[in-house]
Amino acid sequence: MLLKNTFLFLCVAALLGSCISDENSPGLEYMPDMYRSPAIEAYVDYGMDPYHFGESQVDSLNSRMSARKPAQGSIAYMGDQMAFGMPYPYPNTTEGYEAAGAGLTSPLPTTQANIEEGQEIYEIMCIHCHGEEGKGNGTISKNGHIEGIPSYSEKLKDLPEGNMYHSIQYGKGLMGSHASQLSQKERWQVIQYVQVLQNGGTMPEFDENGNVMEPKADAATDAAEPDADDTTQG
Numbered sequence: 001m002l003l004k005n006t007f008l009f010l011c012v013a014a015l016l017g018s019c020i021s022d023e024n025s026p027g028l029e030y031m032p033d034m035y036r037s038p039a040i041e042a043y044v045d046y047g048m049d050p051y052h053f054g055e056s057q058v059d060s061l062n063s064r065m066s067a068r069k070p071a072q073g074s075i076a077y078m079g080d081q082m083a084f085g086m087p088y089p090y091p092n093t094t095e096g097y098e099a100a101g102a103g104l105t106s107p108l109p110t111t112q113a114n115i116e117e118g119q120e121i122y123e124i125m126c127i128h129c130h131g132e133e134g135k136g137n138g139t140i141s142k143n144g145h146i147e148g149i150p151s152y153s154e155k156l157k158d159l160p161e162g163n164m165y166h167s168i169q170y171g172k173g174l175m176g177s178h179a180s181q182l183s184q185k186e187r188w189q190v191i192q193y194v195q196v197l198q199n200g201g202t203m204p205e206f207d208e209n210g211n212v213m214e215p216k217a218d219a220a221t222d223a224a225e226p227d228a229d230d231t232t233q234g
């Protein structure tokens with residue numbers, strides 16, 4: 001009987017003993033290493049001593065975040081993709097739009113692979129508004145939900161890529177920003193495909209490595225050359 005009572009008493013004492021007045025504390029912990037790693041870890045509140053929970057808590061640090069945001073102006077390290085990790089320098093203003101049109105060019109070489117990637121993105125994210133041929137007659141436009149989407153090969157025929165990028169970044173008129181859906185590289189890829197549509201959907205000619213052959217301008221000059229030579233010589 002006495003033994004049983006003592007045992008009961010010990011149990012209750014152990015139970016109560018694990019209660020601590022701090023409501024944030026789980027009380028007495030058996031082998032705290034099992035719950036709290038001694039190694040520094042992200043998202044752990046270092047206001048607390050990981051070994052002595054509740055005992056040596058530094059209140060001033062207690063509610064501070066331990067995983068910090070990167071310092072302002074930090075640029076993600078992206079190895080050879082660095083050109084696609086830079087912050088966008090042009091503000092979302094008319095001046096910013098114009099400056100992007102005049103000064104922003106793609107860091108991505110035009111290749112068959114990039115255009116094809118761009119086409120894939122276009123068919124997923126843009127076609128329902130801009131239409132298969134980029135004439136502004138996608139399904140949403142036909143339904144009458146969004147009207148007046150400009151045609152790439154007409155109204156937007158000479159739109160510089162910097163303006164396109166700016167409009168994908170911030171949105172324009174009824175077109176929302178696509179910055180959260182497309183990485184910088186994907187934006188330039190889809191722009192390469194939009195440029196094909198600006199050109200009436202005609203793909204450029206590629207060499208055997210999938211690089212764009214020099215534009216027809218050269219062919220035109222070649223054709224014009226004999227004439228020019230003729231005139232100079234004659």
Ligand code: HEC
Binds near residue numbers: 149163174
């Ligand atoms: C919700 C329909 C919609 C979607 C989706 C959409 N656009 Fe647009 N887009 C528009 C409209 C409307 C305009 C005309 C905006 C204006 O000038 O007011 C436009 C304009 C543009 C322009 C011309 C911007 C300029 O600077 O004049 C480009 C380039 C463009 N879109 C590319 C894209 C690409 C690429 C995608 C897919 C990633 C896309 N759009 C998705 C509706 C859309």
